[in-house]
Amino acid sequence: MLFAAGLGTRMRPLTDSRPKPLIEVGGQTLLDRALDLARAGGAGPVVVNTHYLGQMIADHLSGQDVAISDEADLILETGGGLRKALPLLGQGPVLTLNPDVIWRGANPVAALRAAWDPARMDALLMLVPLAQTRGRVGAGDFSIGDDDRISRKGDLVYGGVQMLNPDRLAELTDQVFSLNLLWDRLIPEGRAFGLIHPGAWCDLGRPETIPLAEAMLNGG
Template identity: 70%
Template sequence: MIFAAGLGTRMRPLTDNRPKPLIEVAGRTLLDRALDAGRGAGASRIVVNSHYLGDQIGAHLAGQDVAISDESDLLLDTGGGLRKALPLLGEGPVMTLNPDVIWTGPNPLIALCDAWDERMDALLMLVPVQRATARLGGGDFDMDEAGRIARRGDYVFAGAHMIRPERLAGISDQVFSLNRIWDVLISEGRAFGIVHPGGWCDVGRPDAIPLAEDLLNG
């Protein structure tokens, strides 16, 4: 599942006339880079959700073996968006990917699949805050020796994760963030993390684009 429905407000003015996933970094759109990661990990189905300027997302994906989960009527946030897309995705566990990041090194989705085991209901890809290029603010999570995560620490959520989709049924709201599920799973000791060993850049603002291109060229 690739999250492409957001409004891209931090990326204005570049997103005034196009959705953020169609912004290019080093000559390739963020969405195409995310699709490369999904295909490279052997994903059996790929779904992209759309809302803001969704017709452009649809046109970009035309002719590709990618399903679109249409949120044009209501932006559902990450949790609600994933739950709506589940009929298109099939049985889990499910991988999710934010397209507005640049990675170097191993494919993060392959790493998540390799690390997944029966202890887990969610597995988050993390990067140390000191290696989080263009990140504003501190970390999101701490992690113990067994890989279980807790809130507030020196690791940043890197925008890729795996989850057992049946856990989404516990939220009654239509619009909700995956953070609500993660908090439940953290309390149960069922949320884990692994650390990406390569480079990572948050491409959330226009000034981050040259930083991401430098990372790719490095």
């Protein structure tokens, strides 16, 4: 699932007239980059949720094998949005992608799929060492142990791609909620794991990060 329902307020004025996933970086929209990443990594079926200027995203995806989960009436955040989209995603573990990041190096989707172990895991997050990030503001999010289990705080940044057991969403009853709430259940249970991305990564949070991402893509 690609999360494309956000308001993109930090990207203004670029998002005054278009949703953030349709901003171009290096001649390609963030949404198309995320779709290419998912498909190359072997993920499918693909669902994109929409809210702000959602019709523009739907028009952009017209004719492609992508389902739309419409949140026009109420933006549901990541957890609520994923739960609403589950009927479109089908059975089995799901991958979620944030389109507003740029990756260089190994495909994180393929890496997560290869490392997924449902006997031990209910969540597997792709993490990036803080020193390998660009455009990041603030500290890291997680630490990782010798057994690859994660804990809060540390110098590893959540990269915006993860694999989840969607059955655990049934334990959360709010209509609107963040997947952070699910992580907070899984971490003390020892069911949340991390995988470290060996390449570079850029957070597209603000207009001034676009040149950083393009330089990274060009090898800078």
